[in-house]
Amino acid sequence: MSQTLVVKIGTSSLTQSATGHLALSTLATLVETLTHLRYQGYRVVLVSSGAVGVGRDRLGLTERPRTIALKQAVAAVGQGRLMRVYDDLFSSLKQPIAQVLLTRGDLVQRNGYVNAYNTFQQLLKLGVIPIVNENDTVAVDELKFGDNDTLSALVASLVEADWLFLLTDVDQLYSADPRENPNAQPISLITNMEQLEEFQVQTGESRSGWGTGGMITKIEAARIATGSGVRTVITEGKYPQNLEKILQGEAIGTQFEPQIRPVNARKHWIAHVLIPMGKLYLDAGAVKAIYQGGKSLLAAGITKVEGGFNIQDSVQICDLNGQEIARGLVNYSSGELQRIKGLHSDKIPEILGYEGVETVVHRDNLVIREQGTGNREQRIEGERK
Numbered sequence: 483m484s485q486t487l488v489v490k491i492g493t494s495s496l497t498q499s500a501t502g503h504l505a506l507s508t509l510a511t512l513v514e515t516l517t518h519l520r521y522q523g524y525r526v527v528l529v530s531s532g533a534v535g536v537g538r539d540r541l542g543l544t545e546r547p548r549t550i551a552l553k554q555a556v557a558a559v560g561q562g563r564l565m566r567v568y569d570d571l572f573s574s575l576k577q578p579i580a581q582v583l584l585t586r587g588d589l590v591q592r593n594g595y596v597n598a599y600n601t602f603q604q605l606l607k608l609g610v611i612p613i614v615n616e617n618d619t620v621a622v623d624e625l626k627f628g629d630n631d632t633l634s635a636l637v638a639s640l641v642e643a644d645w646l647f648l649l650t651d652v653d654q655l656y657s658a659d660p661r662e663n664p665n666a667q668p669i670s671l672i673t674n675m676e677q678l679e680e681f682q683v684q685t686g687e688s689r690s691g692w693g694t695g696g697m698i699t700k701i702e703a704a705r706i707a708t709g710s711g712v713r714t715v716i717t718e719g720k721y722p723q724n725l726e727k728i729l730q731g732e733a734i735g736t737q738f739e740p741q742i743r744p745v746n747a748r749k750h751w752i753a754h755v756l757i758p759m760g761k762l763y764l765d766a767g768a769v770k771a772i773y774q775g776g777k778s779l780l781a782a783g784i785t786k787v788e789g790g791f792n793i794q795d796s797v798q799i800c801d802l803n804g805q806e807i808a809r810g811l812v813n814y815s816s817g818e819l820q821r822i823k824g825l826h827s828d829k830i831p832e833i834l835g836y837e838g839v840e841t842v843v844h845r846d847n848l849v850i851r852e853q854g855t856g857n858r859e860q861r862i863e864g865e866r867k
């Protein structure tokens with residue numbers, strides 16, 4: 483079967499830094515390149531940022547919108563404008579496109595996820611290039627992807643892509659932010675994500691004028707995508723024609739190799755799409771059992787329960803210090819767990835008054851976090867401040 487490519491382009495590449503106007507020559511080259519790749523038989527999805535940047539330019543605003551309502555209004559102006567430009571350019575080359583606007587909430591329900599999968603498959607079968615963005619105008623904080631790097635990685639996983647290209651305003655990943663550190667060393671290949679720690683990669687605070695996540699969200703995106711078997715490349719958006727060269731084997735940008743044994747689709751959904759509703763703290767024995775022994779989580783190993791959640795909600799599973807070690811779907815609500823935590827499973831029927839299941843999180847619904855990566859939300863939140 484033909485290969486599937488997801489290409490994400492950031493605001494920094496779509497707009498001119500000096501004026502904030504659209505970078506028309508970049509857009510035209512991107513459209514030519516993607517259409518050419520379609521002719522060669524690749525299935526192509528474009529994840530395009532730019533709604534806020536283009537809306538801001540259209541309205542003549544000189545500052546980044548600060549309130550949520552203003553940002554959502556500006557995105558509504560810009561998204562239509564952006565799609566108009568894409569449709570004009572792709573239509574001149576007879577390439578049909580589609581607009582797909584998503585929020586994280588659309589993918590949280592398993593049937594929503596499967597629906598989105600079917601729609602993408604149908605569009606790709608029809609030879610259409612779907613153009614995806616976050617539905618900024620309606621997305622509420624709790625149900626946001628927050629940045630299009632994460633969105634593109636989840637889309638790449640959803641459509642079972644072979645490649646994810648993150649096009650930005652630097653030519654590749656460096657050991658530190660090249661804007662701040664002139665001695666930053668370029669990194670061409672990452673074969674596993676632990677190497678980021680070996681190379682001591684720093685992502686600094688800076689991002690381009692209108693960009694959202696900076697480099698940290700691209701690294702997170704690479705982690706999510708490679709974890710589901712997608713080869714990921716960070717490269718410069720100014721030269722979209724490089725995509726063809728990279729596909730022909732040229733070492734351009736930074737390539738992240740896919741993991742050899744990717745996590746299955748359901749576990750990937752638990753780990754990256756679902757929003758955790760609470761936290762379970764475990765004693766050392768339970769941490770060892772699930773971390774090293776691949777066991778299910780039992781009530782006996784739980785020392786503390788935080789948050790309010792229902793059966794089948796996602797929770798963070800933490801060690802005694804609150805460091806997240808896994809995520810999983812619970813078989814008991816938070817209220818029930820408050821009553822049975824620390825107890826042997828035999829005691830559950832007596833305490834709850836009904837025959838519950840033995841496990842609190844069954845190992846089929848439990849995903850271990852990679853060692854040494856810390857808490858993704860905390861890291862990204864820290865970076866955004």
Ligand SMILES: Nc1ncnc2c1ncn2[C@@H]1O[C@H](COP(=O)(O)OP(=O)(O)O)[C@@H](O)[C@H]1O
Pocket residue numbers: 491492493494495649650651652654655656657658659660661683684685686687688689690691692693694695696697698
């Ligand atoms: N280690 C690093 N290597 C390369 N770039 C980095 C690094 N750390 C931070 N950056 C910054 O990340 C910026 C790109 O992120 P961002 O502005 O969000 O782009 P986009 O709009 O394409 O998503 C670059 O301009 C660069 O200054």
Ligand SMILES: N[C@@H](CCC(=O)OP(=O)(O)O)C(=O)O
Pocket residue numbers: 491492493494530531532533534535557615616618628629630631692693694695696
């Ligand atoms: N959804 C937003 C883009 C969010 C985003 O991640 O932006 P960027 O860092 O430029 O890729 C928009 O269209 O303006």
